[in-house]
Amino acid sequence: MSESGYTPSHLLHSLKELAEWVRSPAPTGVYGLMAEFANADDVVTAARQVRAAGYRKVDGYSPYPMESLIHELDQHHSWVPTIVLGGGLTGFLAGYGLEYWSQVIAYPMNIGGRPFHSWVSFIPPAFETTILFASFGAVLGMLALNGFPRPYHPVFNIEEFAKNASNDRFYLVIEAADPKFDVAVTADLLKTLNPTFVKEIPA
Amino acid sequence: MDPRFIPLPLVAPGHTNDSVTEKISHMTLEKETPRAWWLTLFVALGMAGGLGVAIIGLLFVGIGLWGPNVPVGWGMDIINFVWWIGIGHAGTLISAILLLFKQKWRNSINRFAEAMTLAAVLCALQYPLFHTGRPWLAFYWLLPYPNTMSLWPNFRSPLIWDVFAVSTYGTVSLLFWYVGLIPDLGTLRDRAKNPFVKVLYGMGAMGWRNSARHWSNYEKAYLLLAGLSTPLVLSVHTVVSFDFSVSLIPGWHATIFPPYFVAGAVFAGFAMVLNLAIPVRWLYHLEDVITMRHIENMAKVMLATGLIVAYGYFMEFFMAWYSGNFYEWFMMKTRSSTGPYAWSYALLILCNVIIPNTLWWKKARTNTIWLFIVSVFVGIGMWLERFVIIVTSLYRDFMPSSWGYYKATEFDWMFFIGTGGLFLTLMLLFVRFLPAIPMSEVKMILPGAEGRVKR
Numbered sequence: 001m002s003e004s005g006y007t008p009s010h011l012l013h014s015l016k017e018l019a020e021w022v023r024s025p026a027p028t029g030v031y032g033l034m035a036e037f038a039n040a041d042d043v044v045t046a047a048r049q050v051r052a053a054g055y056r057k058v059d060g061y062s063p064y065p066m067e068s069l070i071h072e073l074d075q076h077h078s079w080v081p082t083i084v085l086g087g088g089l090t091g092f093l094a095g096y097g098l099e100y101w102s103q104v105i106a107y108p109m110n111i112g113g114r115p116f117h118s119w120v121s122f123i124p125p126a127f128e129t130t131i132l133f134a135s136f137g138a139v140l141g142m143l144a145l146n147g148f149p150r151p152y153h154p155v156f157n158i159e160e161f162a163k164n165a166s167n168d169r170f171y172l173v174i175e176a177a178d179p180k181f182d183v184a185v186t187a188d189l190l191k192t193l194n195p196t197f198v199k200e201i202p203a
Numbered sequence: 204m205d206p207r208f209i210p211l212p213l214v215a216p217g218h219t220n221d222s223v224t225e226k227i228s229h230m231t232l233e234k235e236t237p238r239a240w241w242l243t244l245f246v247a248l249g250m251a252g253g254l255g256v257a258i259i260g261l262l263f264v265g266i267g268l269w270g271p272n273v274p275v276g277w278g279m280d281i282i283n284f285v286w287w288i289g290i291g292h293a294g295t296l297i298s299a300i301l302l303l304f305k306q307k308w309r310n311s312i313n314r315f316a317e318a319m320t321l322a323a324v325l326c327a328l329q330y331p332l333f334h335t336g337r338p339w340l341a342f343y344w345l346l347p348y349p350n351t352m353s354l355w356p357n358f359r360s361p362l363i364w365d366v367f368a369v370s371t372y373g374t375v376s377l378l379f380w381y382v383g384l385i386p387d388l389g390t391l392r393d394r395a396k397n398p399f400v401k402v403l404y405g406m407g408a409m410g411w412r413n414s415a416r417h418w419s420n421y422e423k424a425y426l427l428l429a430g431l432s433t434p435l436v437l438s439v440h441t442v443v444s445f446d447f448s449v450s451l452i453p454g455w456h457a458t459i460f461p462p463y464f465v466a467g468a469v470f471a472g473f474a475m476v477l478n479l480a481i482p483v484r485w486l487y488h489l490e491d492v493i494t495m496r497h498i499e500n501m502a503k504v505m506l507a508t509g510l511i512v513a514y515g516y517f518m519e520f521f522m523a524w525y526s527g528n529f530y531e532w533f534m535m536k537t538r539s540s541t542g543p544y545a546w547s548y549a550l551l552i553l554c555n556v557i558i559p560n561t562l563w564w565k566k567a568r569t570n571t572i573w574l575f576i577v578s579v580f581v582g583i584g585m586w587l588e589r590f591v592i593i594v595t596s597l598y599r600d601f602m603p604s605s606w607g608y609y610k611a612t613e614f615d616w617m618f619f620i621g622t623g624g625l626f627l628t629l630m631l632l633f634v635r636f637l638p639a640i641p642m643s644e645v646k647m648i649l650p651g652a653e654g655r656v657k658r
Contacts, residue, residue, distance in 0.1 A: 040654035060415035063220055063390075064646040068653045070419045080423040084431075098347055102355035114359055124364040124442055128371040131435045135375045135428055139382055142424035143409065146417045150410030165413045166390040168220035 006077040031154035031203040032057075032175040033186050034161065035195035040066065043170035046193035047072040050172065053189055057178035061161075061171035069170075080141050087137025088130050095129030096122060154201050173201065213308050213648050215491030220646050223492075227640045228394050230487055237486055240631060247627035254621020257614050258333060266336045268614040275597045275609035280334040282589040283619050285443055286471065287327035287626075288369065289464075289585065291376070292436055293472020294320030296504075298379060299432035302425075308500055310644040311492045314387075315483070316476050317380040318637075322629040323475070324373040326622040331365075333618075361445040368442040375435055379428045382421070385411050387638040440464045447592065453534040454596030457522065463515035470508035470555075471585035473501050474578035481575045483634060492640050495569055502568040505581065509559040512588075516556065530601060538595040543608065547591050554584025 037043040040062070047060050047069055060069045070076060099122040103109075108116045143149075155173060156162045165171060172195075174186055183200065190198045214223070261268055271278035294316035301309035335341035343350045344357075345366050356363050389411035392404040411417065444460035477498070484493045523535035539548045558580045561567045568574065599606045633639065646652060 040652060042654075044654040061413045062415065062418070063224075063413060064386075064643040064652065065418040065422050066415070066653060069415050070422075073415050075416050075419045078420045078423045080420050081427060084424075084427050099358045102347060103358055107353065107355040109357075111357055111359055118359050121359040121364075124361075124438070124445075125358055125367040127438060128364075128367040128435075131431050131438075132371045132374060135378050135431050138424040138427045138431070139378045142382070142420045145420045148409040148411070149406075153410060153412055155412060163393055166386070166393045166411075167224045 029203055030176045030183065031157075031201040032173050032177075032181070033183070033190060033198060034155065034158055034201050035172045035190040035193065035198045036160060036164075037170040037172070037194070038196055040068075040170060042194050043172060044068045044072055046172050046190070046195070049193055050174065050189065054180050055174050055178050055186075057175035057181075059173050059175075061155075061165050061173070063166055063168060063170075079145055080138060083137045083141035084134050085137075087141075088134035091133025092126055092130040094133065095126040098129075099125060154203050157202050158199055160197070169196075211494060211496040213311070213494065213496060214645060215494065218491065218649060220649065223645050223649070224390060224394070224642055226492070227638050227642050227645075228391055230634070231391060231636060231638060232395055232400075234487075236635060239486055240635065243627065244631050247624045247631060250620050250624025251628050252621075252624070253617045254329070254625055257617040257621055258329075260614060261333055261336075261618075266334060268612060269334075269618075270609060270611040270615050272607070272609075274600060274605050274607045275594055277593050277597065278609055279611045279615040279619060280330045281446075282586065282593055283622065284327050284330035285464075285589045286586050287323045287330075287622065288372075288443060289440065289468030290472045290475045291320040291323035291327070291372075292440060292465070292468035293476050294318070294323075295372075295376060295379075295432050295436040296469050296472065297476070298383070299429040299436065302429040303433060307648050308497050310648050311640050312476070312480065312497055312501075313644070314380070314383060314637075314641045315480065315639050316472075317376065317383065318633045318639075319472075319476060319479060319630065320376050321373070321380060322626045322633075323472075324369070324376060325629065326626050328369070328373070329618070329622055329625075361442065361449045364442045365446055368439045372435060372439045375428070375432055379432055382425055382428060383641060383644075384637065385409065386413065386421070386643040387641060389413065390642055391638065437465055440468045447596075452596050452600060453523075453528070453530040454519075454538065454592065457519060459515055459518050459522070463512065463518075466508045466511035466515065467585055467588060470505060470512050471582060473505045473508065474581035474585070477501055477505070477574055477578040478582065479630060481571050481578075483639070485571075487634075487639075489640065492645060498571060498574065499565075499568045502562050502574055502577075505578070506559060506562040509555060509562075509581070513556045516552070534596060534599070537599055538591060542595065542599065544591070544595050544598070547587055547595070551584055551587040551591055554580045554587060558584075 035046065037046060043060060043062065044066070047058065050058050051072060051074070058073060060066075060073050062069055100117065103118070103122075104116045114121070155165075155171075160169070161171060172190070172193075174181060174190070176183075180186075187198050187200075218226075269278065269280060271280065294313075297309050297316040298313040298320075302313075332338050332341075335345075342348070343352065343354055345363070347356055356366075385408055388404050388408035392401055392408050395401040395404055441461040441464065444464035447455040448457055448460040450456060480493060480501075481498070484490060520535055520539070523531040526532075536542075537545075539545060558577055561573070562577065567577070594609045598609055
């Protein structure tokens with residue numbers, strides 16, 4: 001299993017998918033199949049089996065972050081760190097640039113005989129703007145990558161999910177958009193993985 | 204292994220994912236608000252009302268209502284500002300630094316401590332804001348924005364660094380706290396019966412659905428925020444200490460100030476966390492998630508930072524003598540023994556050095572009543588530390604002709620007690636309306652959370 005085999009071509013692929021999604025008509029029919037599991041063991045094992053069977057549009061759901069589930073679903077890669085780096089660099093340049101421009105160009109003033117470009121004194125504010133922009137990058141980046149705010153998602157159509165996903169149950173969802181998806185075959189596979197139920201998710 | 208050295212569990216045995224959700228969401232959604240909560244809110248609102256009166260008085264009359272005057276130009280306004288900011292630091296230490304060090308015991312107390320940080324920063328901000336006298340005119344020399352006078356703030360001044368440090372700190376603390384809250388708001392959304400309440404929590408949760416894809420991004424963002432907050436929190440009190448140490452006043456101009464201030468901040472902050480956690484734990488029966496191990500660990504951090512602070516006091520004394528500087532040594536002598544404020548130094552040593560040293564004994568660390576008392580003393584002691592640093596450095600400087608005396612006025616005290624009320628009110632509202640213990644993070648440390656992973 002690749003640890004972080006995410007390349008620019010993957011990004012291109014994601015963008016193409018996004019474009020397809022934008023052009024696609026309003027969803028009808030089935031969003032996918034959902035299996036509920038009573039414990040962490042079962043969902044991790046199920047995720048591995050489903051991946052091994054060749055399904056790729058699979059998502060797991062757990063009431064707390066599970067390293068093992070993320071690992072099985074190969075979802076380790078995230079653009080958040082890159083966005084944070086970009087935010088930090090922007091913050092530093094913006095902060096230092098503002099200081100340089102205001103103290104040297106816009107409003108040069110002799111204060112205690114210090115040079116206009118007092119770079120040592122400029123470090124603390126530039127440091128703070130670096131942290132500020134990087135933090136906004138982390139939060140807004142995370143929200144944007146997760147597609148938030150999102151008022152509607154088909155998985156909430158399953159009553160048990162809406163009640164227990166954030167409490168103590170674990171779920172695996174295989175989307176109908178997966179090329180290997182077939183309502184009967186996929187449901188049979190999920191039923192062999194010791195779920196408490198398998199249900200169709202209306203879109 | 205000796206049973207004394209086996210660590211106690213972080214969550215009382217017998218808890219499951221469901222029981223954790225039930226226990227914590229029950230506090231906000233179903234439990235009848237305890238009478239003690241209403242009573243404290245009543246008192247807190249009364250105190251906060253005093254803040255309102257003090258602010259209105261100040262805006263009508265001016266800062267002459269406060270005690271600072273020549274030669275002590277900084278008084279309770281700055282003492283209280285530094286005190287409140289320092290208290291906030293423990294929250295960030297618990298949520299960020301302990302996360303980076305993989306200290307799992309932070310998981311049940313971090314939300315609470317972060318909320319305390321936010322409330323403390325808000326209280327701290329009142330002081331510099333109203334010390335400007337006319338805050339609506341203060342922005343052009345505090346914040347860099349294109350104004351009609353074409354003026355720009357002086358970035359060579361530590362006071363401007365302070366504006367940047369504290370405003371960044373407040374903002375990043377808010378972001379960190381909110382990110383941590385999102386999954387738990389999702390839980391409350393799923394459990395709320397009242398449709399109006401459900402919509403409110405739902406808006407806060409932004410559509411969170413516990414997907415592994417989301418958790419992956421979320422964990423990265425959370426970890427990076429912790430990594431960013433760590434240097435940030437150290438920089439904030441360092442910059443606050445620069446307000447003093449960059450000047451040339453004996454008693455302020457010292458290189459030990461940054462680490463000494465940061466340790467003092469964490470010391471006072473942990474004392475405040477204990478002062479809040481002990482009553483809340485008792486009132487809401489949280490002994491199984493905030494266990495004796497949490498309490499004892501906090502006591503240990505308090506002891507360790509207290510010793511660093513004591514070292515700082517010793518070093519200040521030593522350097523004043525060793526430097527051979529007449530003014531430094533004179534300042535130290537008047538501060539600690541011969542001056543009219545020597546009582547404050549004696550009390551400071553009692554509160555911050557002598558009393559916390561009882562925490563070497565396990566009996567003292569596990570007795571919540573004694574720990575509460577020690578924490579109150581540490582809070583007072585850290586307030587006195589700022590009083591000693593600020594007032595006893597200014598009131599007798601180089602020229603005997605300019606010596607003076609500082610006395611806080613009723614308005615100073617009203618303002619201080621008022622921010623205490625504001626702080627308490629915010630904490631009470633937090634405990635009532637938001638999950639005070641992070642449910643998803645407590646579930647992470649339950650046995651078997653990761654499954655039996657075979658790779």
